[in-house]
Amino acid sequence: MVDAGYNIRVFNPEELQQVMNINTACLPENYSTFFYRDLYQKYPETFLVAEVNGEIQGYIMCRIEKGWSKLGKLTPARLCHVVSIAVMENYRRRGIGKELVIKAMMRGRELYNSSEGYLEVRVSNDAAVGLYENLDFDKVKRNYGYYMDGEDAWVMAINLNKF
Ligand SMILES: CC(C)(COP(=O)(O)OP(=O)(O)OC[C@H]1O[C@@H](n2cnc3c(N)ncnc32)[C@H](O)[C@@H]1OP(=O)(O)O)[C@@H](O)C(=O)NCCC(=O)NCCS
Numbered sequence: 001m002v003d004a005g006y007n008i009r010v011f012n013p014e015e016l017q018q019v020m021n022i023n024t025a026c027l028p029e030n031y032s033t034f035f036y037r038d039l040y041q042k043y044p045e046t047f048l049v050a051e052v053n054g055e056i057q058g059y060i061m062c063r064i065e066k067g068w069s070k071l072g073k074l075t076p077a078r079l080c081h082v083v084s085i086a087v088m089e090n091y092r093r094r095g096i097g098k099e100l101v102i103k104a105m106m107r108g109r110e111l112y113n114s115s116e117g118y119l120e121v122r123v124s125n126d127a128a129v130g131l132y133e134n135l136d137f138d139k140v141k142r143n144y145g146y147y148m149d150g151e152d153a154w155v156m157a158i159n160l161n162k163f
Pocket of ligand 1: 026027085086087088091092093094095096097098099119120121122125126127128130131132134
């Protein structure tokens with residue numbers, strides 16, 4: 001089959017079930033329909049999907065938060081927080097995850113005026129840590145016992161001027 005490549009675009013709420021299916025297939029952190037709808041209603045511009053041959057194979061969703069800079073300066077910041085990202089197993093290592101993060105961070109900066117991006121990631125998740133390091137995110141903190149099963153999280157952050 002010819003590889004038609006992929007297309008990154010804004011999520012459409014009619015596609016919620018497909019996104020939820022990807023989430024449950026790829027991650028142990030799952031959410032209610034209310035949670036997805038609420039994020040989409042508040043921050044539609046950073047809820048993106050990756051489409052391959054007309055089917056959704058990946059997503060990213062973010063929350064815009066007011067808080068303190070994660071990058072060592074004691075200054076208030078508007079943060080673009082990656083709440084969840086996943087790409088279906090058969091479609092990994094094609095650059096889709098990277099493009100989802102790049103587009104979401106660019107849109108967080110341009111459309112929501114965010115100055116920093118950040119996320120939590122399991123310390124054992126080599127693929128995701130590799131993805132964020134590939135994009136120049138820094139490990140800024142270790143959150144001990146952050147996940148329900150007791151695993152630690154890296155908090156990783158980046159200045160959105162880089163996007
Ligand atoms: C993390 C995830 C989204 C990456 O998606 P992806 O589309 O495969 O990533 P990309 O193809 O864009 O990879 C970009 C770069 O990230 C790094 N990377 C990606 N997968 C990696 C892996 N398995 N091991 C090490 N580095 C990896 C590499 O530097 C890669 O560049 P390269 O392929 O040129 O070497 C995907 O593995 C996934 O959905 N995992 C399950 C869900 C998950 O863990 N989500 C993150 C929660 S914080």
